[in-house]
Amino acid sequence: MENKAVIEIKELYKSFGAVEVLKDFNLNLFEGENLVLMGKSGSGKSVMIKCLVGLMDFDRGSIKVLGKDISKMKQNELDEIRTDIGFLFQGSALYDSMTVRENLEFPLRRHRKNSERKTEELVKEALENVGLQQTIDLMPAELSGGMQRRIALARALILKPKIIIYDEPTTGLDPITAKEIILLMMNIQKKYATSSIIITHDVDCARVISNRMILLLDGKNYAEGTFNELAASGDPKIKAFFK
Numbered sequence: 613m614e615n616k617a618v619i620e621i622k623e624l625y626k627s628f629g630a631v632e633v634l635k636d637f638n639l640n641l642f643e644g645e646n647l648v649l650m651g652k653s654g655s656g657k658s659v660m661i662k663c664l665v666g667l668m669d670f671d672r673g674s675i676k677v678l679g680k681d682i683s684k685m686k687q688n689e690l691d692e693i694r695t696d697i698g699f700l701f702q703g704s705a706l707y708d709s710m711t712v713r714e715n716l717e718f719p720l721r722r723h724r725k726n727s728e729r730k731t732e733e734l735v736k737e738a739l740e741n742v743g744l745q746q747t748i749d750l751m752p753a754e755l756s757g758g759m760q761r762r763i764a765l766a767r768a769l770i771l772k773p774k775i776i777i778y779d780e781p782t783t784g785l786d787p788i789t790a791k792e793i794i795l796l797m798m799n800i801q802k803k804y805a806t807s808s809i810i811i812t813h814d815v816d817c818a819r820v821i822s823n824r825m826i827l828l829l830d831g832k833n834y835a836e837g838t839f840n841e842l843a844a845s846g847d848p849k850i851k852a853f854f855k
């Protein structure tokens with residue numbers, strides 16, 4: 613892909629005491645692509661994401677988001693760049709005590725971007741995108757796991773982010789619901805031309821959604837390539853990711 617990079621991570625190092633979590637980790641996310649990041653539990657995926665959005669300091673290396681250096685940003689610049697990045701967290705992480713509408717309004721209010729009317733419009737558009745307009749006044753507990761995940765996806769998209777980070781988007785869902793979520797992610801990507809990092813252990817999900825993959829192992833980007841390239845590898849360490 614010849615597009616420009618919207619995220620550039622170069623030679624990133626991060627240790628906790630004697631534990632070196634990231635050691636020369638590199639990642640480029642190009643405009644419009646779906647990049648799948650795979651790594652074992654504890655390999656440092658969450659640490660990398662926290663460094664990326666300025667929630668955690670790193671020891672060495674550089675991170676640029678939309679062309680700007682994260683480590684040189686002031687708080688207000690960090691706040692602004694975070695509105696350009698949407699998150700779908702592990703599980704759904706909806707607020708249990710809020711209705712669907714209130715869950716969706718939350719990011720809009722926090723960033724004070726919109727008038728009341730605009731807020732209403734954006735909530736409705738977000739629900740339409742995931743086909744759940746009828747749930748607007750329900751509580752999360754009244755929805756199935758798959759519906760909760762779709763609402764969480766709608767919330768991740770409501771600020772129209774340029775970049776979306778999906779953390780285990782299909783974990784805990786049955787295969788059919790997982791497929792529905794993947795299709796929805798792909799449709800929404802197309803509609804809004806977002807660029808995405810998808811963290812997943814789900815080989816089926818990676819096969820369907822990835823334009824490119826990075827395998828995180830021993831703190832590094834151990835291997836990179838398309839799903840087919842990596843899945844055909846003879847390297848036992850790479851093969852282990854596809855079991």
Ligand SMILES: Nc1ncnc2c1ncn2[C@@H]1O[C@H](COP(=O)(O)OP(=O)(O)OP(=O)(O)O)[C@@H](O)[C@H]1O
Nearest residue numbers: 628629631633651652653654655656657658659660
């Ligand atoms: N704040 C912290 N203080 C000390 N160690 C930490 C801290 N945050 C993460 N770690 C360590 O860094 C390593 C990587 O953790 P991380 O949460 O990034 O893994 P992960 O790849 O996201 O795992 P999972 O797939 O289970 O979510 C782990 O060994 C963890 O114990």
